[in-house]
Amino acid sequence: MTVTEIVPVDKRRSKVILDDDFTLVLYRGELRRFSIEEGSEITRDVYEEIIREILCKRARERVLFLLKSSDKTEQELRRKLKEGYYPQEAIDYAIDFLKNHRFINDEDYARRYVEFNSRRKSERQIRFELQRKGLDKETVGDILKEQPVDEAAIIRDYIRKKRLCPKQMDAREKSKVMASLGRKGFSYEAVSRVLGEIFVDD
Known part of the structure; x- marks a missing residue:
């Protein structure tokens, strides 16, 4: 594997771009440790050592950190790691670790x-x-x-919070309410039932 380019990410880290379209993000000290510079060769053994000893562990710590703030799905965590330029091997390792320890389901x-x-x-x-x-x-x-969703209760709550009175609304006002609730994913039929009448197009 040939290092085709090294691009700074911030003051401490750089993207190492390899000729076979792999990208690794490493700290300056790690670049020196493995003698990585533009035009240099990385052997398979060195590549696997970087993945195993550095990036797998870093990916694991990253997903654990992400889960501290809020629950996330497997896909969300994979996407976050991919955005951080973690290689697939490190991503799979981190996700398997979480599953094995029942941190995600x-x-x-x-x-x-x-x-x-x-x-x-x-x-x-x-x-x-x-x-x-x-x-x-x-x-x-x-x-x-x-766990069914009680859409009628949510619509009634919406109407109550907006202090609307369906019996006193004209067609234009009802249309606005239906459009607003429709944007939230509620069906025309569900809203109509709660408003107390079904509107049928001529």
């Missing part, structure tokens, strides 16, 4: 997420957000069956 995360958000978000919005976080459609669907 996407299904448990999804259950907590649904429990926390089911009183303020629509089912559609919850589905979208969990799938964006890496949960598959089937798992999300099963969890929502276990």
Whole structure:
């Protein structure tokens, strides 16, 4: 492996770009320790030592730090590590470490997420957000069956907080309410039921 370029990331770290399209981020002292400079060769043994002794451990510490602030899914953690230029071997090691020690479990995360958000978000919005976080459609669907979202209660709460009176609203005001709730993922039918009437297009 040939070092084609070394690009500073900040005052202490640099990106080491290799000819086979690998990128490593190392500290200045690590560059000196392994005699890494532009145009130099990195043997397979040295590359594996860097991965094993430095980057795997650093990736593990990074994900543990990320989990201190808030729960995250496997996909979110993988994305964070990838953004930090960790190689795939280090990413896989860090995620396997978390799984083996039961620090992450996407299904448990999804259950907590649904429990926390089911009183303020629509089912559609919850589905979208969990799938964006890496949960598959089937798992999300099963969890929502276990913990259904009471959309009517959320819509009533919205109307109450906005101090709206459906009986006194004209068509324009009702349309605005429906559009606002529709942007939050609530269906036309669900909003119509709560407002007390179904609007049918001519």
